[in-house]
Amino acid sequence: MVSVTEEDLQNKSKGELIKLAGQLRDRRNELNQQASKRASKRDELNAKTREKVDEAQEHREQRDKLNEQVQEHKKKRNELNAEANELFDRVEQRKSDLELDEGKDLEQLKKEIEELEFKQQTEVLSTEDERELIEKIEAKRDEYQSRKEKLDQSDDLEELVEEAEEVRAEASTHHEKVTELADQAQQHHNKMIEAYREADDIRDDADEMHENFVEAQEAADQHHEDFVRVQKRLRELDKKEEKERKSEKAKEREEAKAEAEEIYQQFKEGETLDTEDLMKLQKTGLL
Secondary structure (H helix, E strand, C coil): HHHHHHHHHHHHHHHHHHHHHHHHHHHHHHHHHHHHHHHHHHHHHHHHHHHHHHHHHHHHHHHHHHHHHHHHHHHHHHHEEEEEHHHHHHHHHHHHHHHCCCCCHHHHHHHHHHHHHHHHHHCCCCHHHHHHHHHHHHHHHHHHHHHHHHHHHHHHHHHHHHHHHHHHHHHHHHHHHHHHHHHHHHHHHCCCHHHHHHHHHHHHHHHHHHHHHHHHHHHHHHCCCCCCCHHHHHHHHHHHHHHHHHHHHHHHHHHHHHHHHHHHHHHHHHCCCCHHHHHHHHHHHCC
């Protein structure tokens, strides 16, 4: 850094001040170039910051749109699950009404009837035992027939079960969509956070570069002010020198005039003048 004090301005010679002014001017120009480069770099970093902020905003918008879709699919899924639950409740109620969950299935009853009939046909039984066996066979047949009639009445139950399963499947489809869209929304959220973090880092660099710009610009301004001070002092010295030259010339003219008047007086008194004296008289206009 080139500096100048008030003492320098008052005590340094004109030549020294001219040299100092040149140094101040050159350093000022260097600092102005530094400031310009730093301002350009700062502006470049600020532009990158804005790009990252814009990128983060785009991810935010995408995330919000996806979250809206997630809520829509959630709502539809919950509605369908509620509908499916209601249908399955009706299925259970229908089964309860038909008592289909109680007792044995038709194949099992048919097998038991066949076993009892085979026993009746192949074994020698007492009258009492055979009567009990016949009653048991009849009871099984009645149970078989009753259950068969109930199953014949349950055709609509299968349709109800099928409808409930279809609604549940549709709800599952919406649930899968919820999961898929939620994952995409999370990805955009993560990218948004990363973009904001990068924007903060770049902004910090831009702020630091701005501080460097201000430092260089202030130093350049200080050197310019000092340059102006030196230039002002040089002008003052020039004026002083000019004044001194004019004063010296005036003094010389006065002395020449006084000398010429003395020579002229000698001439009037009859003294002989040499060539040099005559030239002095002509120069002052006395001859």
